[in-house]
Amino acid sequence: MHPRLPSSAPSRRRFLAGAGGALVLSALLPARSARAEAQGPAEGAGALAPKPGTRVSAFLEIHPDGTIRLRSPFVEGGQGIATGMAQIVGEELDVPPSRFVVECAPPGPDYAVVNGIRMTGGSFSTRSSYETMRRLGATARDLMIRAAAAKLKVQVGELTTRDGLVLHAATSRAIPYGDLAGDALKLKPNPSVPLRDPATFRYIRQPVPRLDVRDKSTGRAIYAIDQRVEGMLYAAVQHAPRLGTEPKTLANADEVRAMPGVHSVHRLPGAVAVAADSWWRARKAVEALRVDWSAPKPGGIDTVAADFSSEGMLAALKASADPGHVAEEQGDVAGAFAKAAKVVEADYDAPYLAHAQLEPPSAIARFDGDGTLDVWLPNQMPEVFQAVSAKVAGLQPAQVRIHSPMLGGFFGRHFTYEAGNPFPQAILLAKATGRPVKVLWSREEEFSRDAVRPLSFSRFRAALDAAGQPTAIEVRTIGEGPIGRYFSMMMQTPVDPSAVEGIVEKPYAVPNRRMTFTKVAHPVNIAFWRSVGHSMNDAFYESFLDEIAQAGSQDPFALRMALLQGSARHRTLLSTVAEMSGGWQRGPYRIEGGMRARGLAMASPFGSETATIAEVSVEGGEARVHNLWIAFDPGSIVNPAIVKAQVESAAALGLSSVLFEQIVYRDGVRQSQNYDTYPVLRREHMPKVHVRIVESGAPMGGAGEPGLPGVPPAVLNAVAALTGQRIRALPIANTKLSAA
């Protein structure tokens, strides 16, 4: 028996907020670096052990020409965080965001502004650091004013600021920040500097243009793959066909060594590599290597065995009889089922997914004369990559410099993921060759080793009363999530929040609930994938809610409204999305010579709330989505244009996943090698996307991921409305749809 919990187990929403978790993870991270401490009292006494996000000189360089260099705690990967940080800091510093140059900061304790740790993920960046970064800007502005007061020999109260100038109105004098920065940073910061009245905001809440758009439209933006260092070798790899097997012998190494431009041939953990004077030559050579790989285990799911398949893995999840652990429990579920007028049951599953970001992963490693190491690589968590790099290199973390260029898409791709990244290979090859080495994975190698969104399975049961209202819902979720895999030390219960999010903590007033989680580990390398557990669980839950509506002869919109009596926030969103779409109509209805229908779904991901309606037709046995209407409530926002773009982007990825995407294993090998065998959303599938931001004033939620989870169930519910086919196994492409 498992203890009955008063409420749900710690969810992702609260996961990083707890000091306990932060302490545990910070113990994993490099201690405050000797270098940071050696810099001493940069801003007066007490600056030795700075609270993250407070030491101005760690974040800002103010140049004589008026430009501001901001070292951001976050990496830019398309989500607009560099611009958002410039808006937030610029607002309080009183400098237009357009004058900022934003780069991702190196590892260091100053940047642990996400509840005591540092990461770019979980849609946490803006909401976790908003107050901190405002205060940083305000503190820096205060330092400028006080430095100017000393220089002009006037009182602080006589000075104001405007666009990077300190002004003394009485004498019409103006001093640029750039002329004050040297003196200003020697002053002791004022810890209680007031923040600007939001009514006077000039940049926050405005659609400020993104800082990187021109460079990204002219090929000038530099990604990890574009970087090179003096004297570097290029390396290409060939991975073992099955994760966990090793190279035994190379039949033709001498021939390959004689190929044009080849420097050397290497064995690596789970792979072979060739270093050469160009990547193309390295790739041709490594693909010519004839490798004898060690044998996998014949069967079982504890490793990627010779017969491992995604089908077999799903069967194993379905077969588990382990009652698991309670993730959420409320009321008397058994009693409600005993009294039920009707019981609805359904099983849902979703496949492994690849990130398929357009930039293939790469890394450059360079050992320097003093025994230190530089690594350039795409990453979402610099301190963890620093720690892992140090371990691979046999160094201390403080001896490793991590460079974090902008990301050519990430969606959760760039955590360390054990064998899922090229940087350990680059470090080993740099060590072996005595030269800087850049490892680039071909698209095919990326599809073979990208860490994947876990294949997932949940079993649903609901009890309905005679009026068709759900009185109880029970869900068994069986599988594994990425938090349990990579951050289990932060979990306070055996329930992996990343496996059950989207199934627990729903806003619906179903009085009796019991959700459990049973861990069955995957042998494959699993990942965070945009919106993580919500990416499949909201599809399952919201589809099942439509099944409940159908079983109880209720309209899906009316049922949700009824279950949301207690939440004005959710009812507002539901009404908003209905109004945006011209009033709720499920259909099917005839339009433009064909039949269409609409589906509805809600989701509560990452502190934000969404309501989504999809309009779908069926053409040639396939679902075609014409319109998506999304009402999005993140509480409050920093940049409405970026938020809308993120919601549309997340919607596109959600649509791509529900329509097409799946990584299938057969005989231990992934069946997708490139975009021809892993279809992703193309232009011809892109619907019109209508986004409305509703600022309820609730605490700020995330923006990068929450647009996704409502889309798959809205589409699935529309397909059911149109065809009568209830798809419970994703993606839709695996089912031939009947014409409407």
Added chain:
Amino acid sequence: MVSLTINGLQYAVDAEPETPLLFVLRDTLGLTGTKYGCGIAQCGACTVHLDGQATRSCQVPLESVGTQAVTTIEAIEQDAIGRKVVEAWVALQVPQCGYCQSGQVMAAAALLKQTPRPTDGDIADAMTNLCRCGTYNAIAAAVRQAAA
């Protein structure tokens, strides 16, 4: 040595004749604005112009370039239509991660050179590059704006 004309300049390149133009541009010549995405002409991130035609440079062996003029994203603003495309991309804030956008801009510029007033069908036929951030609607709007 193979002789190439890229962005109006002459280059002499020493590489195997089958080397894809993409890697000659990126690794031999350091023109990294053109991106490697898939290597099999699926994604279009490597799109350049050969004599004004949008071409996926991962599928162009060095030996086949011959005397065709190669234009890459680095020179697109030197072209009047290319400049209009870039300005539309900036005005409508098209890129997100931006990795595919060099190829998207090159595809759009080639389309507008041949079809100054494209229909939605023309845009659908010509703009087939993948964007994992799903900026397709913004791209289409920017193509229409650049054509206006």
